[in-house]
Amino acid sequence: xALSPGTAVLVxxxxxxxxEGRQRAVAAAQLFSDCPEDSARRRLNTAVWRLxxxxxxxxxxxxxxxxxxxSVALSxxxxxxxxxxxxxxxxxxxxxxxxxxLTDDDVRRLEDAVALHRGRLVEVCDDEWVLGARHxxxxxxxxxxxxxxxxxxxxxxxxxxxxxxxxxxAIEPLREDIHRHLMGAYAASxxxxxxxxxxxxxRLTLLAELGADPMPETVALYARITRGDAGxxxxxxxxxxxxxxxxxxxxxxxxxxxxxxxxxxRMP
Numbered sequence: 001x002a003l004s005p006g007t008a009v010l011v012x013x014x015x016x017x018x019x020e021g022r023q024r025a026v027a028a029a030q031l032f033s034d035c036p037e038d039s040a041r042r043r044l045n046t047a048v049w050r051l052x053x054x055x056x057x058x059x060x061x062x063x064x065x066x067x068x069x070x071s072v073a074l075s076x077x078x079x080x081x082x083x084x085x086x087x088x089x090x091x092x093x094x095x096x097x098x099x100x101x102l103t104d105d106d107v108r109r110l111e112d113a114v115a116l117h118r119g120r121l122v123e124v125c126d127d128e129w130v131l132g133a134r135h136x137x138x139x140x141x142x143x144x145x146x147x148x149x150x151x152x153x154x155x156x157x158x159x160x161x162x163x164x165x166x167x168x169x170a171i172e173p174l175r176e177d178i179h180r181h182l183m184g185a186y187a188a189s190x191x192x193x194x195x196x197x198x199x200x201x202x203r204l205t206l207l208a209e210l211g212a213d214p215m216p217e218t219v220a221l222y223a224r225i226t227r228g229d230a231g232x233x234x235x236x237x238x239x240x241x242x243x244x245x246x247x248x249x250x251x252x253x254x255x256x257x258x259x260x261x262x263x264x265x266r267m268p
Contacts, residue, residue: 005124007051012122014064014074015082016133018262021065021073026265030129048072084137087116091140095251099150107151110144114167117141132261136254142168143251146181153185158194161185165198173205176218187225195225 003011013031014021022030024044025037031047032040048064055063065075074080090113094106102110121134145168152160165182172178179202186194199214199222206212213219 003054004050006047007054009122009125010047010051011063011074012125013129014072015080016084016122016130017073019073019076021071023071023266027072030265031127033128044072083116083118084121084133087113087137088140090116091144095140095143095147099147099154102147102151107148110148110151114141114144114148114164132258136258138171139251139254142172142175142178146178149178149181149185153182153188156189158186158189158191161189174209176202176206176215179214180218180221183221183225192225195222 010031013027024041028037028040028044032043035043052062052064055061061078062075063078065073065077090109094102094109097106117137121137122130145164148164149161149168152164161182165178165185168175168178179198182198183195186192186198199218202218203214206214214222
């Protein structure tokens with residue numbers, strides 16, 4: 001069924017909430033941040049009533065649960081699959097491992113998660129409440145693509161490296177770490193011609209967008225690969241390991257911040 005724009009945003013907000021829902025005071029403040037508190041609460045009540053009415057009229061279903069008035073949540077009796085939640089559930093156990101430890105099941109989970117990504121989270125809304133979740137999803141998506149690039153590169157699957165690398169750079173064309181991982185993946189596949197192509201794409205993109213040259217580590221990696229140093233494989237592996245450690249630390253810090261923000265939002 002088609003929902004009006006306002007009710008569609010409310011459904012997304014509640015679908016992304018914890019199972020117990022959101023406290024009404026928090027929901028009102030987040031959804032109607034441009035209004036005084038009393039007005040925001042009234043607007044929330046109206047939005048919930050409108051959502052209930054639209055869904056009930058089309059399906060006869062009571063979409064919003066009854067929670068005694070202090071919180072608002074979707075009814076647990078209504079079956080619903082949320083792609084964003086499924087996406088994070090698929091990735092959570094995999095991204096705790098390093099790329100070299102991935103199993104076939106891990107790779108399937110990564111590919112299934114990537115297939116669920118169809119654009120920005122809640123595309124029609126740029127309110128503050130969605131920005132943190134959107135950033136988290138995009139970060140996880142890029143990390144999953146990066147894992148797939150490195151995994152398939154180590155197995156010589158150039159087509160898969162191209163596919164997942166293209167998806168990653170479509171979102172972050174200026175991310176030199178992604179360009180470096182692509183170069184490493186092509187080198188591991190024995191395709192030094194594609195290493196050169198990737199380095200040139202990186203150089204031209206940075207020049208056009210920033211008027212800058214690639215970072216020293218990008219140039220150094222390209223030089224090591226194209227020179228065919230005996231220590232090339234070890235150098236690439238060391239660089240990958242260093243970047244993975246940095247990524248895990250960033251993810252860990254982001255989770256701490258998310259939990260702190262969630263606790264603050266739950267405060268009465």
